[in-house]
Amino acid sequence: DQQVKQNSPSLSVQEGRISILNCDYTNSMFDYFLWYKKYPAEGPTFLISISSIKDKNEDGRFTVFLNKSAKHLSLHIVPSQPGDSAVYFCAALGKTGANNLFFGTGTRLTVIP
């Protein structure tokens, strides 16, 4: 049972434009959400996170938005750069301090120069 879903397996965006990566979840008890970025042959690296008490968190070119009523979050990258091309995973925690993350299946972003 996939509690965190990324319904778009891939996304292509022109360099300089905005990339929007979407994630939906089913468990209303999730307390914390994270985005990870993964290059081929490397492990995922932490990108940005958001607590369920917030609806937006921004870090440079990366902004995560959380819509709790819709159980939806999104990652915005603007402006997109070719080096952003990677697989992006959305992840969620059941409660603060919980032991494990629930991951989505990932979205492969390609930024076209």
Add this chain to the structure above:
Amino acid sequence: GAGVSQSPSNKVTEKGKDVELRCDPISGHTALYWYRQSLGQGLEFLIYFQGNSAPDKSGLPSDRFSAERTGGSVSTLTIQRTQQEDSAVYLCASSFGGQGWNYGYTFGSGTRLTVV
């Protein structure tokens, strides 16, 4: 070390054989996690170690899977009598304390296991 180190990076094994996967976490990280990613799937939680506490084994898919962490550092994930459905990338991560949610985990590059 500077990062989470996993070995081997690739492992091909025959069905029915046992395999051991190793993870060397970041020095000073007390929490260690094992995940796996099967083809087309998200990362699946397997097991979690925190300090000297009993590990959270709730994600292990069968009793053929076991893991230990010696001296609070290096961890070994063992899969006995491997099956083809065990083929996946096995990822290890560590974090400072159990609050991986606060800092994000640091993942290793993974071990790609192929059972033939």
